[in-house]
Amino acid sequence: MDIQTNDNSKEIQEQTTETVQTTTQDLRKNPVKKEENIKYEIVVCNNSDKSETLYPLENDKELIIGADPTCSISIDDEYLSFKHFSVILKKGKVKVKNMGSRNGLYLSLDKIVRILPGQTLLAGKTIFEIREIKNEQL
Secondary structure (H helix, E strand, O other), rough: OOOOOHHHHHHHHHHHHHHHHHHHHHHHHOOOOOOOOEEEEEEEOOOOOOOOEEEEEEEEEOOOEEOOOOOEEEEEOOOOOOEEEEEEEEEEEEEEEEEOOOOOOOOOOOOOEEEOOOEEEEEEEEEEEEEEOHHHHH
């Protein structure tokens, strides 16, 4: 499932690729902790005003992300499906599932996969990032 071509898609994909490459390098320097009590959040990055909105992930609570106002995280993005993808924290691991979206996710996700802290996803024109919440943020 590829993202439909639009004026900004190549630029967004290049930015996301750069972020993913940087994140991969950072993960090699600082391996992910294997503790199950680590807290995580999903960050919605607004490209137009460069703002971020943080949503904590709770264990075993699935968050549905999409354009539908009834979604756990509703995003005003014309390229997002009503129910685009879901994120769930299970036993200390963050998992993402494409929910049959028209445009897919920028990792070509068509099954449930584990996402590491710092990894980014592109859905529509919106960038999402999974972050570990540090103890001082709690």
